[in-house]
Amino acid sequence: MIRFALAFICLSAPAFAETGVFVDPQLSISHGTFCAKITEGSVDAPDTVAGKIDLYERVPQIRWQGQLVPAHEVMSFGIVSKVPDGTVLDNVTITLTHPPFSESGATTQAYTTTLGGPNTSINAYSFDFPEEMVLGTWTFEATQGDRTLYRVSFEVVNPRQLPDMVSGCLDGNLLS
Incomplete structure (x- = not known):
């Protein structure tokens, strides 16, 4: 099954620069990996494997900026976005x-979903089950009609390649 997460809260975030990243000039984003967090409910999402997305009470802080993600149940990864002028994108x-x-x-x-408004949003993925921990390129794309708002590709790798990230979440930071 899948656990997508979505939350809204104010934060500032930088944009663009890496390979595999596109950001519409109207948005600012940061992207990377963080320790899995406890969620605060869910909403239906029939076009996901789990049929729902989980919600966070607060936007988790991206702990490791970048596009490498260890395939491990203690890890989550995604994109924090903000529309600097506060426009709501439905x-x-x-x-x-x-x-x-x-x-x-x-x-x-x-x-x-909705992006923008006065708050920052996160669209993230957490590994809940072994079948999800597949290595390779994972790409998030946010679109509104024919307009691409952002596209970010992550490379999910064997956790032995990023032991400090995994141990950083196992050493008391998991689900915090």
Whole structure:
């Protein structure tokens, strides 16, 4: 199953620069990895494997900026976005593409949300089950109609490649 997370709170965030990253000039983003967090509920999302997305009470802080993610149950990764002028962007589709899951074969998941307004948003993924921990390129894309708001590709790797990140979440920071 899948746990997407979505939350709204004020934060500032830088934008662009890395390979595999596109950001519409209207938004600012940061992206990276953080320790898995306890969620505060969920909303239906029928085009995801789990059929729902989980919600955070507060936007988690990206602990490791960048695009490398260890495939481990203590890890979450995603994009924090803000529309600096406070414009509300309704009917935004978040699409996540990834290598095929080992059991379901799923390669694409999507849900509709709102970005912008006075708060910062996060669209993130947490590894809940072994079938989800597939190595390779995972891409988040936010679109509104035909307009791409952002696209960020992450590389999910064997956790042995990033032991400090995994141990940073195992050493008392998990689900905090």
